[in-house]
Amino acid sequence: MSVDTTAPAPPGPATKEQQPPPVDDGPDRRWWFVAGVLAILVVLSFPLRGVATLPLARSDLTDFQTWLGELSDKLENARDSSAILRGLDKISTVIENVAVFLQELISQPAFPRPVPEIGWLGVLAVATWIALAVAGWRMAVLTGVSFALFGMLGYWTDSMDTLVVTFMAVAICLVIGIPIGIWMGRSSRATAVITPVLDGLQTLPSFVYLLPITLFFSIGVAAAVIVTLIYALPPVIRITAHGIRSVSTETIEAMQSAGTSRSQMLRKVQLPMARRTIIVGVNQTIMAALSMATIAAFVDGPGLGKPVIKALESLDVGRAATAGLCLVIMAIMLDRVTTAASERSVAIPTDRAKRTRVIVLAVGAVVAVACVILSRRQLNLAEFPDKPDLGTPFAKLADNVSSFFTDNLSGLTNGIKDALTYGLLNPLQTLLAQSPWWLVAATLLALSVLISGIRSLLTSIVCIGVLLGTGLWQDSMVTLTMTLVATILTMVLALVLGVWMAQSRAVDLSIRPILDAAQVVPPFVYLVPAIALFGATRFTAIVAAMVYASPVAIKLVCDAIRGVSPTVVEAAQSAGSNRWQIITKVQLPMARKGIALATNQGMLYVFSMVVIGGLVGAGALGYLVVAGFSQNELYGKGLAAGIAIVALAIMLDRMAQGSSARRKPAGNKSRSKWARISQLVG
Amino acid sequence: MTDTAVKVDDLWKVFGPKASKIPGSPDGALSREELRDKTGCVAAVKDVSFEVKRGEVFVVMGLSGSGKSTLVRCLTRLIEPTAGRVVIDDHDVLKMSESSLRRLRRNHVAMVFQHFGLLPHRRVIDNIAYGLEVRGVGRKDRHARASEILDLVGLTGNAMSYPDQLSGGMQQRVGLGRALAVDPSLLLFDEPFSALDPLIRRDMQNEVIRLHHEVRKTMIFITHDLQEALKLGDRILIMRDGEVVQVGTPDEVVGAPADGYVRDFVSEVPKSHVLTLKWVMRPPSDGDALDGPELPPTTVVQKAARLVLDSDKPIKVVEDGRLLGIVTDEDILRVIVAEDTVQESGAA
Numbered sequence A: 001m002s003v004d005t006t007a008p009a010p011p012g013p014a015t016k017e018q019q020p021p022p023v024d025d026g027p028d029r030r031w032w033f034v035a036g037v038l039a040i041l042v043v044l045s046f047p048l049r050g051v052a053t054l055p056l057a058r059s060d061l062t063d064f065q066t067w068l069g070e071l072s073d074k075l076e077n078a079r080d081s082s083a084i085l086r087g088l089d090k091i092s093t094v095i096e097n098v099a100v101f102l103q104e105l106i107s108q109p110a111f112p113r114p115v116p117e118i119g120w121l122g123v124l125a126v127a128t129w130i131a132l133a134v135a136g137w138r139m140a141v142l143t144g145v146s147f148a149l150f151g152m153l154g155y156w157t158d159s160m161d162t163l164v165v166t167f168m169a170v171a172i173c174l175v176i177g178i179p180i181g182i183w184m185g186r187s188s189r190a191t192a193v194i195t196p197v198l199d200g201l202q203t204l205p206s207f208v209y210l211l212p213i214t215l216f217f218s219i220g221v222a223a224a225v226i227v228t229l230i231y232a233l234p235p236v237i238r239i240t241a242h243g244i245r246s247v248s249t250e251t252i253e254a255m256q257s258a259g260t261s262r263s264q265m266l267r268k269v270q271l272p273m274a275r276r277t278i279i280v281g282v283n284q285t286i287m288a289a290l291s292m293a294t295i296a297a298f299v300d301g302p303g304l305g306k307p308v309i310k311a312l313e314s315l316d317v318g319r320a321a322t323a324g325l326c327l328v329i330m331a332i333m334l335d336r337v338t339t340a341a342s343e344r345s346v347a348i349p350t351d352r353a354k355r356t357r358v359i360v361l362a363v364g365a366v367v368a369v370a371c372v373i374l375s376r377r378q379l380n381l382a383e384f385p386d387k388p389d390l391g392t393p394f395a396k397l398a399d400n401v402s403s404f405f406t407d408n409l410s411g412l413t414n415g416i417k418d419a420l421t422y423g424l425l426n427p428l429q430t431l432l433a434q435s436p437w438w439l440v441a442a443t444l445l446a447l448s449v450l451i452s453g454i455r456s457l458l459t460s461i462v463c464i465g466v467l468l469g470t471g472l473w474q475d476s477m478v479t480l481t482m483t484l485v486a487t488i489l490t491m492v493l494a495l496v497l498g499v500w501m502a503q504s505r506a507v508d509l510s511i512r513p514i515l516d517a518a519q520v521v522p523p524f525v526y527l528v529p530a531i532a533l534f535g536a537t538r539f540t541a542i543v544a545a546m547v548y549a550s551p552v553a554i555k556l557v558c559d560a561i562r563g564v565s566p567t568v569v570e571a572a573q574s575a576g577s578n579r580w581q582i583i584t585k586v587q588l589p590m591a592r593k594g595i596a597l598a599t600n601q602g603m604l605y606v607f608s609m610v611v612i613g614g615l616v617g618a619g620a621l622g623y624l625v626v627a628g629f630s631q632n633e634l635y636g637k638g639l640a641a642g643i644a645i646v647a648l649a650i651m652l653d654r655m656a657q658g659s660s661a662r663r664k665p666a667g668n669k670s671r672s673k674w675a676r677i678s679q680l681v682g
Numbered sequence B: 001m002t003d004t005a006v007k008v009d010d011l012w013k014v015f016g017p018k019a020s021k022i023p024g025s026p027d028g029a030l031s032r033e034e035l036r037d038k039t040g041c042v043a044a045v046k047d048v049s050f051e052v053k054r055g056e057v058f059v060v061m062g063l064s065g066s067g068k069s070t071l072v073r074c075l076t077r078l079i080e081p082t083a084g085r086v087v088i089d090d091h092d093v094l095k096m097s098e099s100s101l102r103r104l105r106r107n108h109v110a111m112v113f114q115h116f117g118l119l120p121h122r123r124v125i126d127n128i129a130y131g132l133e134v135r136g137v138g139r140k141d142r143h144a145r146a147s148e149i150l151d152l153v154g155l156t157g158n159a160m161s162y163p164d165q166l167s168g169g170m171q172q173r174v175g176l177g178r179a180l181a182v183d184p185s186l187l188l189f190d191e192p193f194s195a196l197d198p199l200i201r202r203d204m205q206n207e208v209i210r211l212h213h214e215v216r217k218t219m220i221f222i223t224h225d226l227q228e229a230l231k232l233g234d235r236i237l238i239m240r241d242g243e244v245v246q247v248g249t250p251d252e253v254v255g256a257p258a259d260g261y262v263r264d265f266v267s268e269v270p271k272s273h274v275l276t277l278k279w280v281m282r283p284p285s286d287g288d289a290l291d292g293p294e295l296p297p298t299t300v301v302q303k304a305a306r307l308v309l310d311s312d313k314p315i316k317v318v319e320d321g322r323l324l325g326i327v328t329d330e331d332i333l334r335v336i337v338a339e340d341t342v343q344e345s346g347a348a
C-alpha cells in the first residue's frame, strides 16, 4: 500500500470510486470568462499599483490583533471561574504526568537515577521484539537498525521523546477515534454531522493547529500531545467508518437474514471484516501523528522537531540534515512496520508456522527482558555511547554537499531561482499584493462564482471579510502568491510525471516506491534540502512545497489517467490515434475530474508547506505565526495570521473543489472529495 | 398448521419520499415511470399477492429491475414493506416485534444470495455454522451439525478452507449449506446461480432439485432465467415493473402466456420440453380412430413424440379412465416445427 499522511490532508477512505462517466462537453465557456476577469485585473492593476494595498508593518498591531494578544491573559484569569477551563487543565495535567512517566521510562533521567529507567539496549530490544511480534523478523531487523541509528546519529534522547509524544497521541486517538468511526460507519446521521467537521479539520495546514492550543494549554509536552492527537484523529475516524461501511450490503443482508442482532453484527461481521482497513487507518494515524509531533516543537513539544527548528533558524544545514535523517528513518520504520503488520493481519498461518512463532517470540521475550535488566545495571548500556558516531560525519557530509552546491552550482540554482522569481513570482506578487485590495477581492469573488458556482460566493465573501478583519491583507496576498506559484509548478511536474507513469508500467514501478517513501516523511524535513540549495528565501519555501506536494499530485494524476476506461483508449487506438493524440484527446480530457482533484490536493499540501516556510525566509503569514510563538508582543498578530490562514485555506479549497466537482445532484452526499482520494490507500 | 407456507397479500414496496402515501392512492395506479416523474418515488413492488404451498418450489421470475429482490427481501423484512400482509407459517410477519422477527429468521427462514454473502475471515465450517452460532448453539454441537451439512452439499473435506480459496460454485454450496444448517422450513434464493458459469449453474440447479427431493423444504426461488424457472419451479410467478403478470405451472406459462411480455419471454423456450399433452391434444372428431395407445395428459410432448410418431393411429389422452382428447403426428410436429422456426429466426 501507499501511505499518505504527513499532510494537512490525509487521504480519505479507500473507496473504489467509479470513474465518472465520460462527459466531454468541450472547452467550457466559463473558462473564457475566467480569462476575461483575469485580464481585467491585470489591465487595471497598472494604473492602480500601490493604491489601497493595506500594508501593515511587521511590528505594528491592529486593535483586533491587540485584543487577540490579550485573549490569552483573559483566559488565564478566567481559569479559576470556568469549569471548562479547569477541566482542560485537569486533562492537561493527566497527559503531562503520563508523558513524564514514559519519558522517565525511556528518554529522560528518572530522578534519582542519572539515566532513564530503561536504557538504550533495553528499549532497542523491546522495540525489536514488538516489531517481531506484529510484523515479522525482517521488520524486527529494520526496527533494531533504526533504533541503533537514532543513537549513532546522536539523537537518541530526542528520538525517544518523539516516539513518546507520537505514541501517546496515537493511543488516545485510537481510543477516541475507533468508536467514533464505528458509530459513523453504522449511522448515516452521525456521518452527516461528523463528515463536514473532518473535512474542515483536514483542510487546515498543520501549522494553524498550534496557536489556538496555546490559548487553552500551557506549552510543553501536554500541549504537544494534544495538538498531535487532534491532528491525527481524522484519518482514524474516517478510515474506521469506511471499513465498517464497506462491508457489502449483501453480506449484511445475509447476516441479518440469519437473525444476527445489531451487536452480533458489529462483533462477528463488521469489525472482523473492517480489521484490515482499520489497521491501515492506524498506519495513517501514526504517520500523521509523527509529522505533527515534529511541528509541535513550536509549542515546546520534546523531540526531534526542536533540533530541526533550531538548526533551520540558524541555517545550520549539517545539524538540520542529521536530525532530519533521524525523522526520515523513524518515518520509514513506522510505516514499514505498520504496513507489514496490516498485511500479516490477513495472512493465514499454518499450524507449524504458528508453533515456531510462539517459540521464537518466547525466546525473544527472554532476550528482551535480559536486555532491559542489563540496561538498568550498566551505565554504558543505559546511555547511548558516543561511539560509533555517525552524526558528526553525516552533518559534515551534508554541509559539504550544501557548500558544493553553493560554491559550484550556484550559477544553476541561482539561475532557476531568479528565472522563477523574476519571471513568475514577482509579477504575480505585484499583481496581488500591490493592487488595491478591492480590485483583488472583486476578482477573487468573480472567480469563485465562475469556477464553483453561486453557492461558493457566500463562503468567499466571508473568507475575504475575515482576511480584511485580521488586518493582514497584504501578507495574505503574498502567501497566496507563493501558493499559486508552487501549485502551478507542482501541477506541471505532476502532469508530466503522472502521464508518463500512466503510460508505462516500468516507470510506474520505479517511481511509485519513491513517491510512497516521500509521502511518509514529515513535511518539515523537506525544508532542509531546499534551504541547502537555495538559502533562506521565498523560493526555498516554494521548492519545499513542490517537493512535498508532488507525490500526492503525481499519484492522483497517474491514477486518474489510468482510470480512463481501457475500452475508450482501445477504440481511439483502433481509430488510428497516435500516442500523443491519445494523451491529449482522450486521456487528459477524460481524466479532467481526477486532475482537478489532484490540483485541489496539491494546493492544500503546497499551502501547508508555504506556511511552514515562514521559518526559512518565506515571510508573510507563516512568518507571523512563527514570530507569534517567539515574541510575546506579537502573539496576537500570530493568532490573527493563523485565522487568515484558515480563511485562505477554506477559500482555496472551495474554489478548487468547485472546479473538480460541480456538486453532483443529491444522492451521493457521503462522497465528499476525501472519499474520492481513493487511490492513495490500498 | 395449514397447507400454506407463505401467503402474501397486496404487498407494496415504494422507495422515495412519502412512500407510504402511494399504495391505495390514485397515484398507485400509475405506471412506474409516471409515478417516478410525478412523485420521485419508485414502486419496486406493486400490489403483489400470491400463495406458496408447503413443500413447493415457487419461482419468481422477471427481468432485472422488475422488483424480485425487493419482493423476496420484504418477506423477512430485510426491506421494510410499505403496505400489505405477509404470513409465514401462520405468523403475520409485518406485525412481529424486532425480537420475534429475529427468531423467525434464526429458526424458520433462511436465504441464499447472489454473491454468496460469506464471511471471508471465517473458515467454511464456521460460515456454515454461523446461523447456529447466532442462535446460541454451543461450538461442539454446531460443528457436528455443520459437518453433516458439508456432506449434504458436497463439500466434504473443505471444512477448514477459507471461502476465497474455493471456486464460485463451491462458495455457493457454502451459502446453501449455511441456509440448510439451521433446518429452516422456508428457503429463499435470490438469483443464487446468476454469478456462476453455465455448466456450474446447471450442476447447482440439479443440486437444488436433489436437495429438494431429500429435504422437501418450501422454496422461493428468484431468477431472471426462464430455463432455470421452468426447470426448478413447481409454479412460476412472472413479474414486470413490480407487478404480477402471471402465476402458473411451467406448462401453463408456456402454453398460455398471459400477455405479450410473457409470450416474448417464453418464445425461445423449446416447448416440446415443457408442454404436456394437455396443451396439444384436440377433441376427437368423427373420423378419428379411437383404438390407439393411451397416455396421461401430464406427459411432456418430447417424451410422447416417439410413441405418437411410431403409431399410425392417434394417441388417446386419458385421465382417470376418461378420454380428454387425442394427439396426432401433426399436433406433435406443430410444436416441434414451431420450435425450429423460432431457433432459426433467433440464429439469423
Ligand SMILES: Nc1ncnc2c1ncn2[C@@H]1O[C@H](COP(=O)(O)OP(=O)(O)O)[C@@H](O)[C@H]1O
Pocket (backbone or CB within 6 Å): B015, B016, B042, B043, B044, B062, B063, B064, B065, B066, B067, B068, B069, B070, B071
Ligand atoms: N434502496 C432502493 N432505493 C430506491 N430504489 C430502489 C432501491 N432498491 C431497489 N430499487 C428499485 O426498485 C426496482 C426493483 O429493484 P430490484 O428489486 O433489485 O429488482 P430485481 O431484483 O428484479 O432486479 C428497481 O427499479 C430499482 O432501481
Ligand SMILES: [Mg+2]
Pocket (backbone or CB within 6 Å): B068, B069, B070, B191
Ligand atoms: Mg435482484
